[in-house]
Amino acid sequence: MLSRTDLRGRVPSPAELRATLPRAEVDVDAVLHQVRPVVEAVRDRGVEAVLEYTQRFDQVRPHTVRVPEAEIDRALAELDPKVREALQESISRARTVHADQRRTDVTTRVVEGGTVTERWVPVARVGLYAPGGLAVYPSSVVMNVVPAQAAGVESLVLCSPPQAEFGGLVHPTILAAAALLGVREVWAVGGAQAVALLAYGGTDTDGRPLEPADLVTGPGNIYLTAAKRMLRGLIGIDSEAGPTEIAILADDTADPEHVAADLISQAEHDVLAASVLVTTSERLADAVDAELQRRVAATKHTERVEQALRGKQSGTVLVSTVDDGLRVVNAYAAEHLEIQTAQASSVAARVRNAGAVFVGPYAPVSLGDYCAGSNHVLPTGGFARHSSGLSVQSFLRGIHVVDYSADALRAVADKVVVLAEAEDLPAHGEAVSARFPEGEA
Known part of the structure; x- marks a missing residue:
């Protein structure tokens, strides 16, 4: 088999x-030419382009991109009790593990009067993707949402492909998982057009805004991955899965x-x-x-x-x-x-x-x-040599806050000037020496 x-009797070198x-x-590059028109159309024409591609790729055209909250609640009410119990256990265990990943701010006293604080700030708005192709993945909803919530992300939108079988709505098990996690914003959109809409935002067919995200996470097919590669920079991404x-x-x-x-x-x-x-x-x-x-x-x-x-x-x-x-x-x-x-x-x-x-x-x-x-959104293709799986840290940004007094700056001013001149950037040094009367630095 x-x-x-x-x-x-032999172990080749790592390269071998x-x-x-x-x-x-x-080969993600091989499909970029197919994905680029989709991304550009969504950028230029917004939701109308999204719905056109949704009709083509998913054989259904939802009335709105945003799933009505009543449908989210209905999906939970109609969920098989055994599936609900299993999802609740999955959520509980994931929350236990991810709660211990939250980082705390640390202030380091470098010298008297000089500190550097590392603050951990959550990304403001995150788009989470749950695939909907060969299988349905409510577990991916759990694995994306739990660490984002533990990180303190305030605005979450979940995207998953619309299903013709369910009248253009997201699969009800996905909706039920979102409801269990407290996610109230779900978009019925999949593939490359989902990533593009998360990057550019738009206006739904009912006139409501679809706000862009700062970070997009979650696995998907090669076309979604290609869109992530194209839009990286405008949005952050977790990985190219x-x-x-x-x-x-x-x-x-x-x-x-x-x-x-x-x-x-x-x-x-x-x-x-x-x-x-x-x-x-x-x-x-x-x-x-x-x-x-x-x-x-x-x-x-x-x-x-x-x-x-x-x-x-x-x-x-x-x-x-x-x-x-x-x-x-x-x-x-x-x-x-x-x-x-x-x-x-x-x-x-x-x-x-x-x-x-x-x-x-x-x-x-x-x-x-x-x-x-543990989290099941993990690096593939050998990326585990240098990258980690999805975690609370994926949704946090470290910001250094530098706080120096006049005396603390004066004590190191000559070193700053020397290094600035060594790099032929004299204005860098002058930005320090300008703060002190001549002869004091």
Whole structure:
């Protein structure tokens, strides 16, 4: 089922590993020419262009972009009680974890009379995106809204594609999740046109303003990602998310049923989803392949899962030792990394590059998707080498506040002047010396 790469007896360099390991190829630049007209049309013609593209891409044209609040309340009232209870548990656990991420202002006394304070200020208005393509993602609503609220963001708007099945409204489970979280502004708009509308704002068909956002977060397809890339600067973005990934580092203590089930769980997302097993045990690799054959045939989305597992972005990598396996997974920098080895906790502590790490046989990625309390909006495509997942920090900006007295400035004035002259920026120095009568600085 899974292709194999045998690295036993050798561990390539990080550069070679990046070229060798399975990875989905997603060329955002290749679709920019398709996205640019959408973005420019929304910039120039506002909601009318949004609705035209919505009709084309989603086969429905909502009466208004903004979902009436009565529909949000109705969706919650009609939500399956079991789904409501599960969402409430997910929200509760996420709030517990994210509450501890809130940073506090810190004032540092540099010298007598001279302080620098770092203030943490939330972004004023945030646009949150919940996909609505192959699946419905109320969990993404939770993962975007909870950290934004914990950061103190005062204005939130949730965007999700309109559904023809529901008369041009956002999927009711998405609306119900918004209601549980206290989000009252929801726009029925998806894809590149959603990002453009969040960037430029507009006027709805009922004359109400659709205010632009300062930051846009949340995963989506390649067209949404391309729009994020185009508009970055006018808006902030969380990341350029690609197809989902799971890597599992396992030895012969791992249960092949667990490993196979977890690989399938991510392959279920998308035909480009990556499922990668890194193992010291050829016996385990064989057992996982056999278990995949059985489980894929029995799973709901068989065709999608099989295409993802057989794609070049998925595969098994054989290594000689767990240490070699760590080198491989650190080079791969997976969105989700499971450690299913002996002494899993100590092995996990040596992981440097991953969006999130799941330790041992009872911490599958699915737990993190819904109810671990962690965030599931994570870096993909190797971005975990340098970037973090969504957190409270994503919605905060650090501002340095510099407060110096005359004596404190006088004491360092000569150093400022020297450094300004060394950089051939004499006016910088003069801005300090001008504050003191000649000879006092």
